[in-house]
Amino acid sequence: MPLYLREVSLRRETVSNWDVYPYNIPAIRHLEELRFRSHVVFFVGENGSGKSTLLEAIAYQCGFSTAGGGRSNMLRVDAAESALGEAVRLSWLPKVTEGFFLRxxxxxxxxxxxxxxxxxxxxxxxxxxxxxxxxxxxERSHGEAFLALFTHRFGRRGLYLLDEPEAALSPARQLAFLRVIHDLGPTAQWIIATHSPIILGYPGAQIFSFDESPPAEVRYEDTPHYQITRQFLQHRERVLAELFQPDEAL
Structure with missing residues (x-):
């Protein structure tokens, strides 16, 4: 199976202060390298765990607009500059220039x-x-616009970096998005930061947890996204009863 981006590593020699953002994020501070073996890779973790920060740095190194878009887009948005971009190294075989960064x-x-x-x-x-x-x-709903982007803008040969695409997608449209990944085939490479247990279920995907330090590969069934969703769907009444219990008196 062809892969374009094979490895992401942190150029630790470029970091002068590990106590400032984003190097004070545990998953970033202890990052050495991530090696990819699947054409679909997921970054998971709690908010603030560093997954979006690293995804943005990859987009920066690819020459994509860090505000969203590809190499030809000149979009600029406040607070969209990559704080980590200069400190990461990408290893390619072969390198591609086609792709897109979705924020x-x-x-x-x-x-x-x-x-x-x-x-x-x-x-x-x-x-x-x-x-x-x-x-x-x-001229479309938010979810329709996302799917139009995925269906028409994305091509087979390219690297597609997506930061929380489920934000605009209903569960049914998340399944439709998985079909887009499938239809584009293994020559389209994906790195996706997500909280969605549906999207995470794509078969054969590689999942890196940024709740670990350094980020570590995990099984789908071992992600909190799967476990919490499964527990809620199977035992909704019990989960809600425990959630709504009054706090113990101090």
Missing amino acids: AETFYHFASYLDELAREPFGGGRWVYEAYGGRSLH
Whole structure:
């Protein structure tokens, strides 16, 4: 199976202060290298565990817009610069330049950026939307816009970095997204930061937990996402009864 990005490592010699962000995040502080053996890789962990920070640094090293987009997008958003980008090293075989970085939190700005391009008198026009289903992403629901991006913009040969794509996707659309991954085949490589137990269930995927320090590979069934969801669905009444118990008096 062809893989493009084989390894991500931290250039520890470039770090001068381990007590400042993002190097004070345990998973980043102790990161040596992550080696990929599947064309679908998931980063999981609690909020603040460093998974999105590393994903953004990979996008930076790929030359993708860290505000969201590919190498040709010039979108700029406040607080979208990578704090870790200069300190990571990517190992390729072979290197690809096609790909995309999706940041769910800045997707609205990306859709607006495309609309601005379409309105430009020179070099603009409706052709801007051809790679996104033929019309503005703002003319669709949030979930429909995400799926239009996945279906029309993503191609077989490329690296696709997605930060919490489930943010706009219903459970049914999360399953539709898994079908997109399947249909694009193994020549499309994916690295996805997610909290979704549905998306995490993609067969044969490699899962790295950023709750470990350094990040460690885990089985799907050992992720809290799977275990908590399974416990809730099988024993909803008991879980909620325990959750809503009054706090013990101090």
